Amino acid sequence: MHIHILGICGTFMGGVAALAREAGHRVTGCDAGVYPPMSEQLRALGIELIEGYGADQLQLKPDVFVVGNVVSRVHLADGTARFPLMEAILDAGLPYTSGPQWLAEHVLADRHVLAVAGTHGKTTTSAMLAWLLDACGLAPGFLVGGVPLNFGVSARLGQQAAGQARPLFVIEADEYDTAFFDKRSKFVHYRPRTAVLNNLEFDHADIFPDLAAIERQFHHLVRTVPQSGRVVVNRDAESLERVLAQGVWSEVAGFGTSAGDFRARGEPHDFEVLRSGQGLGRVRWKLTGTHNQMNALAAIAAAEHVGVAPAQAAQALADFENVRRRMELRGTAGGIAVYDDFAHHPTAIRTTLDGLRRRVGPQARILAVFEPRSNTMKLGTMKARLPWSLEAADLAFCHTLGLDWDAAAALAPLGQRAWAGGDLNTLVAQVAKAARPGDHVVCMSNGSFGGIHAMLLEMLSNR
Structure with missing residues (x-):
């Protein structure tokens, strides 16, 4: 079977692709801004990746299109479809299914x-x-x-x-x-x-x-x-x-x-x-x-x-060695440890920081650097819980790019312990300025956070 996956670089859909390939199917896929690490993992499996959602991908003539939940029927301001391939599939009456449904029928049964x-x-x-x-x-x-x-x-x-x-x-x-x-x-x-x-x-x-x-x-x-x-x-x-x-x-x-x-x-x-x-x-x-x-x-x-x-x-x-991006130590520079963590919900932020506090003790300083990137956090639904989530941190730094709500106001209960700003370079500079030997810097986001970990380690090494 040849399957073509729309939104293949997402963690779940990339996993579906890997399973399908291992099962002997021909797998191709597309995504916007085909990105690592999933793109690298898939290419290593011999899976052809295509940039974008162009309707010309119908020419691949797969047996079925497997559609990720990143795909929608949204149209842009000029009236063009954000996902023209999906529109073409629907117009042509071609077979399509969801990732979970394909997985259930072909792997989990x-x-x-x-x-x-x-x-x-x-x-x-x-x-x-x-x-x-x-x-x-x-x-x-x-x-x-x-x-x-x-x-x-x-x-x-x-x-x-x-x-x-x-x-x-x-x-x-x-x-x-x-x-x-x-x-x-x-x-x-x-x-x-x-x-x-x-x-x-x-x-x-x-x-x-x-x-x-x-x-x-x-x-x-x-x-x-x-x-x-x-x-x-x-x-x-x-x-x-x-x-x-x-x-x-x-x-x-x-x-x-x-x-x-x-x-x-x-x-x-x-x-x-x-x-x-x-x-x-x-x-x-x-x-x-x-x-x-x-x-x-x-x-x-x-x-x-x-x-x-x-x-x-x-x-x-x-x-058990845990999972990448779960309190993963990315490096140490100038006696300062920099971690990467996937936490983005206030409860997850709090439990992550509480766990680190129990490990490093009350004397060590924890600097929490976070990005409210999930759809829920972008909406500001849980902004009132942020001060509670950051109680275990000595200092908190919030990246506010893309937010429609006032993060500084939400963090006001933390007083001078909190900083908020939308420019990533300025944020990195603020963290590097505040950090001192023996500190633990935890960067939390459900995205790549603009490569902040490498930026921090480089700046800390050169100061």
Whole structure:
């Protein structure tokens, strides 16, 4: 089969492309500003990439066009289509489908799918789960919204392990909508037998009016889990309790800090895994933060459903290397450490900084540098929570390019601890001026942040 993917350089669609290529299909694709790292990963797989969405790509004559959710029916001010290829596909009546639908039909069918959903921690928990299953000899396939350092790729098909009724497949289950023609959450296509509900807060203000609307989508996911399946749920989250109250037809395994079957005792980097007060195993690893402790409990509970003993899973996590862009140390210059992190939601920013604070102690300084780049943050829906999210930082720097709301006013409760501005070079200069040996600088964005990490390290080295 020849598939042509629209929006191929996105993490999810790039993963779909890699899986299709590994399965033996011919894969081509297009995107606007074909960009690394996904472009490099795809070219290494022999996938032809085309710049832009020109209608002339119909000449490729694929068996089906696979459409990413970046594609829309939007027309520009001059009346031309932003995605002329999509308009041409519709006019010609050619076959097309969404990425999640193609994945469900051609990869996930007849597999035991372990889906990890939640506002926060989906990528990290998916990578954890894939790693511990692999370390325990189960050779799972996976599609993760990042690059797990243990594997070096974001997706693979995997194999059927001895003793398993079906091949295992771990997937990061996103609640964002599927495509312009399918407004259901992506995860309803995956039909998991093991579903992890990690947490649930309001997000994606561009497509969801309120938290209740997202809870409804999560319950749609719960409805797809079979009676023989398992729903692993964070019992600390009231929103998830409301989801389950709408009905659940599968085994439920809870985890949490104060409730649930699986709990932790000890520090986030070294803790015992408990069930009903009884010790099951111990996790000693490099990760920090209570959020990662909870992610580990979720992964352990999910792995148990496919036969991995919690003690074995806990031991396997000792070698988990995390995911790129999750508190990834990009370098040290002049005694100042510069990290890259994907955090962009206020809760994620807070848990990231809290985890670093626990690791470096109260005396070390933390400089938080962040970019409100997600659709929700650009709308200003959560601007009032920014001071709360930055409490663990000694200084905070906000890049305001593209914002329609006053970031300086939102950060005013932090007083002289906060700086806001729209010019990236000025921002880098301000951070470099404020930083001193022993500091930890955390750059947080769900985008490339204009290459700020390299800029900072260069300026710090030359000052």
